[in-house]
Amino acid sequence: RWTEVPLAPPDAIFKLTAAFKADTYPNKVNLGVGAYRDDNDKPWVLPVVKKATDILVKDPALDHEYLPITGLPEFTSAAARLIFGSDSPVIAEERVTSVQTISGTGANHLGALFLSRFYGWNDKRVYVSDPTWVNHHQIFPLAGIPVSTYPYYDPQTIGLAFGPFLETLKNAAPRSVFLLHACAHNPTGVDPTREQWGQIADVLLEKGHFAFFDCAYQGFASGDLDNDAWAVREFVRRNVPLLVCQSFAKNAGLYGERVGALHVVSPSKEAAVRIKSQLSVLARSEISNPPAHGARLVSLILNNSELFEEWKRDIRTMAGRIIDMRKELHRLLTEELKTPGNWDHIVNQIGMFSFTGISPAQSQALVEKAHIYLTANGRISMAGLNSHNIRYFAESLDKAVRG
Ligand code: LMR
DSSP, X not given: OOTTOOXXXXXXXXXXXXXHHHOOOTTOEEOSSOOOBOTTSOBOOOHHHHHHHHHHHHOTTOOOOOOOTTOOHHHHHHHHHHHHOTTXXXXXXXXXXXXXXXXXXXXXXXXXXXXXXXXXXXXXXXXXXESOOTTHHHHHHHTTOOEEEEEOEETTTTEEXXXXXXXXXXXXXXXXXXXXXXXXXXXXXXXXXXHHHHHHHHHHHHHTOEEXXXXXXXXXXXXXXXXXXXXXXXXXXXXXXXXXXXXXXXTTTOGGGOEEEEEEEOSSHHHHHHHHXXXXXXXXXXXXXXXXXXXXXXXXXXXXXXXXXXXXXXHHHHHHHHHHHHHHHHHIIIIISOOSSOOTHHHHSOSSEEEOOOOHHHHHHHHHHHOEEOOTTOXXXXXXXXXXXXXXXXXXXHHHHHO
């Protein structure tokens, strides 16, 4: 029995966490998984989350009943206001369908499943950036949607391959689906400029394409929630057909609680109602009802102005520390170590990750020789760097680059 089940490879990101944990080297560094750490390399429970937890557990009315199938209504409505803006016409016109999901992964999955069944495809595939978050390559095929890639990263400039990206948008069959990272692109940390987003929107509109936004880092990129929602809001303003997958794993530090939402924008209120009925059927068969705890916490934070302001401060703390680490790494490489090559991308990229531009062999050398864990594509989680280990990392990187 089960002899025909082949052994699957371990997950490219989580295998690094396991290897890091098993490593007994005292100076080991984990730059693999995108999870925020404080300056002492400890997970950080946001002070605002501690406060919200306190309020929640003291609530005498707290129970463990089922949530509605589509989630906690005061969470999903506040989550929609967070991404689209509280004054967004699509919210006022009730044209957004919002469903609570198992974090961003669940939102991607539910969105994929919904499109797989109901999208008017000419060419059933989703275009994802090359490269993208590794899990995108698994989520869509699981929902019956083949994956193609569009050029995104230019290794020559360690920046955006904007021309080839735009060409692919232009040449794709009309009404194609393009997955776009709303901000803080994972894994490259390279985002289009506002002007480039405008040109992307132009082509999407011309060709009738659909924007499948994955938004896992609102607030993390710049430290400002509104700023990081700019592309989504601009596309909504210009009536680009779209949906948004939203995660609170990173910006609220609620990784294991799986808090997220899927928001589908429709041309009419009536379409939004029909879409909700179908998403409800899909959610019911897969998860029945979403988990309550994390959604209650986020709902408290989003719906209470004092907690909301505190959350914004916590986000600035996280984004600020990451930006400081970028500056310090850049300084060490360019000024102190005079590492060969141009390292400006370290400070130009934004968000949780930096794409160092080093080769798979150099990445491998860092893992094997220096006990520094990073993905083979040269991505590092900036949140794994701190004032204690950054010099060790810079020196190890310098050695790897010099060979
Ligand atoms: C990452 O890319 O490291 C994070 O998004 C964590 C994950 O689920 O892969």
